[in-house]
Amino acid sequence: MINCNNAYERIFKHFDEDGDGNLSSLEYYHFLETIREEQLPMEEARELMESMDSDGDGLLGLEEFVGWMEREREIKLGDEERKIEELREAFRMYAMEGSECITPKSLKRKLSTLGESTSLEDCCVMIGEFDGNGDGVLSFDGFKLMML
Numbered sequence: 001m002i003n004c005n006n007a008y009e010r011i012f013k014h015f016d017e018d019g020d021g022n023l024s025s026l027e028y029y030h031f032l033e034t035i036r037e038e039q040l041p042m043e044e045a046r047e048l049m050e051s052m053d054s055d056g057d058g059l060l061g062l063e064e065f066v067g068w069m070e071r072e073r074e075i076k077l078g079d080e081e082r083k084i085e086e087l088r089e090a091f092r093m094y095a096m097e098g099s100e101c102i103t104p105k106s107l108k109r110k111l112s113t114l115g116e117s118t119s120l121e122d123c124c125v126m127i128g129e130f131d132g133n134g135d136g137v138l139s140f141d142g143f144k145l146m147m148l
Contacts, residue, residue, distance in 0.1 A: 008065065008066045008069045008070075009062060009066070011031070011069075012062050012065050012066070015027050015028070015030055015031040015034075017030070021061065021062065022057075022059035022060060022061050023049075023059060023060040023065060024058075024059060025042075025045065025046045025049055025058070028045060028049045028060055029042055029045045029046075032045050032048075052064055052065075052067075052068045054067075084144075087140075087143065087144055087147055087148075088140065090143075090147070091140050091143045091144075093110060094106060094107055094110045094143070100139070100140065101137035101138060101139055102127065102137060102138040102143060103127075103136075103137050103138075104120050104123040104124045104127055104136070104137075105120065105123075107123040107126065107127060107138075108120055108123045111123070124136070127142075129146070130142040130143070130145050130146040132145075
């Protein structure tokens with residue numbers, strides 16, 4: 001497993017352009033430009049940085065930066081775990097009772113309760129597209145691929 005703190009330290013050092021051991025608001029802005037899909041106005045970046053600046057010196061030290069990166073990582077992991085649990089719940093709704101798979105019959109039955117009239121053959125085709133091992137049923141991993 002990758003040691004995230006070492007990776008965060010390397011990232012920090014890369015953006016610490018003047019090598020003073022801190023990120024200025026401009027250096028932090030350059031970091032945000034790199035990681036964000038959409039550009040953040042400088043003033044918003046400055047406000048975000050101020051919220052992370054625990055000692056109020058107007059700069060981000062390595063410890064502050066790593067703390068923020070860890071919190072962001074935990075939030076993303078929590079979001080991923082929540083998505084996976086929601087997918088598991090949806091999977092259970094479609095799965096054959098007492099089974100860990102979705103069969104063409106269980107899919108047809110669930111779709112009909114949702115008002116979709118689908119033939120057993122069509123259900124076989126739908127499952128076949130994501131049936132990784134060709135056994136004619138959909139595992140949770142296949143369901144996850146289909147839904148994401």
